[in-house]
Amino acid sequence: MKNTSRKQQISWFVLCAVLLAVLPILVGNFLGNSWVRIIDFTLLYIMLALGLNIVVGFAGLLDMGFIAFYAVGAYTYALLSSPHFGLHLPFYVTIPLGALFAACFGLMLGTPVLRLKGDYLAIVTLGFGEIIRIFMNNLNAPINITNGPQGVNLVDPIHLGSASLGDTWHLGGLAFPSVYLHYYLFLALTVLVVIMGWRLQHSRIGRAWVALREDDIAAAAMGINIRNIKLLAFALGALSGGVAGGMFASFQGFISPESFGLMESIMILAMVVLGGMGHIPGVIMGAIVLSIVPEVLRDVIGPLQMNMFGRMLIDPENARQLLFGLALVVMMLVRPAGMWPSRRVVAEFSDSKAAAGSKEG
């Protein structure tokens, strides 16, 4: 990067921007709109992974219940704009409200676990995620709040007046189906989250997080308020999770507790760790790989088996999960620091390699 001139940087930037702008049209025309939908979900996952990256990557707090904040955002949106309660509040109320609730939940989780570290923190956050899911599953009686395992149906798409993102828009002779419109919305939000992460990382707060991650006692000795900085990480991470959740509810039109299981939390954590913790481009790459590859496999495994053996040996869904699990293991063994780690992590890693064998690692 250092060697490239300013001009080159700008032309790269413009090229990327143009590519991202026409991506849904290209993909939609060549691969079909179902792939645009997959890209939309990829953008949601990037948002989630970047949110979790604040907590896990920057501040070094291992959060395994991150999906709970996504769920809070999604349920806030769904309950406030669907026929379930007969409320149809506009998105500029529900999305911020969802983000706010999610941030509050982040603080709620963060406060009691301030003293915990490492694996303990992982397991408590995991438990927190499960508690949220159990409540979503069961809060349909005696007062029906979440509609239990059936979930909430017919969630309103994001709309402003009569213009709804659920419809196809016609602009200048081009048709923009709902998936395209959501793509642009999600892309804008993702860019926002990236900028937020970037600015945070290089701010006073970001440096405080690094200090906290490396050695909390030394950080406290340097005058960093450990409590506030930890809570801030939880709240900001949860905030992005909440926004993504609201987007998910409006895009999907239907949510149920099933979408917010442990497996989803693990998936997002895997995106962060496999991509390269604390490194925004790495995390984005992790999210893209882990959301696109399983979808490609879904399309490939079935036909491949038919061609090779003439029949289905392994159920494609089964094979997909199996490969996913194997990929996690293999990739971690081959590149324990992630696919695209930050330079700081690489440096740390060569240090700890030298000291390998010690328990602390």
Added chain:
Amino acid sequence: VDIFLQQILNGLVLGSIYALIALGYTMVYGIMGLINFAHGEVVMIGAMVTVTVIKLLVAAGVTWPGPVLVTVGLLVSVPACMLLGYVIERVAYRPLRGAQRLAPLITAIGLSIVLQQVAILIWGRNYIPFPPILNHDVVTIFGASITKLQITIIAMCLLIMVGLLIMVEKTKLGRAMRATSQNPAVAGLMGVNVNSIISATFVIGSGLGAVAGVMVATNYDQAHYYMGYMIGMKAFTAAVLGGIGNLGGAVAGGLVLGVIESLGAGYIGSLTGGFLGSNYQDIFAFMVLILVLIFRPSGLLGEKVADRA
């Protein structure tokens, strides 16, 4: 009062199974300082293999009494799970010793997924009923009922735990394990083969997990590819509750957690005026976990370890 006693008994059955699984977590944590996330899957595989062996035997027309069949099943599943534990350590943990802390966590999760999917491939997604070979006679104690099977479960758990404690405290292997858990580098200098001790820990823990898996399957009369997850989580909670790394603590934590859970499930309805029902049973384990970690992070019997990063 009858319900109270009944729930305590149910809790003890559940708790002794939790304790057995918790021992697997706590041994590994004590030695390596990490959570073996794949342990729940070992429990599941143990149950599945045993059920399969018993079914095959029954289908082959063998008419041995139930306990003998289960023992034969255990003779297959325990070594199988021990081997599995050994492989898990070699594949997921040993290459990553000294790597960043999250790396082994991710490999363990990856292995969990692989094991679950392999289980689906072999046994399918449906619940597998436990063959009806065991005696479910009910014994009544002070108005509370417990089956003979459940009494056997508790007795066997206690026996195994006592055996393990004796092994850790009295044998050479046990001494080497304790030394490794205190300081692997120094233990290595003292002539302990740290690698084989770590392998032995995984092997023993997985063997216990297999036994526990069979107990879960007999107690609930079924096995399922996903059974390892929730029970593993709760057993881990039990280990933390008792003070992770502490064998006696795992046992105490398991029993306490089992009793809390079944009392909670029995009384939550009347406590909340019918607002929350027994479908919230699973919440207790996590609530207990969070409360313990907030108020007594070292657990019931543990020394202070919460600051360990």
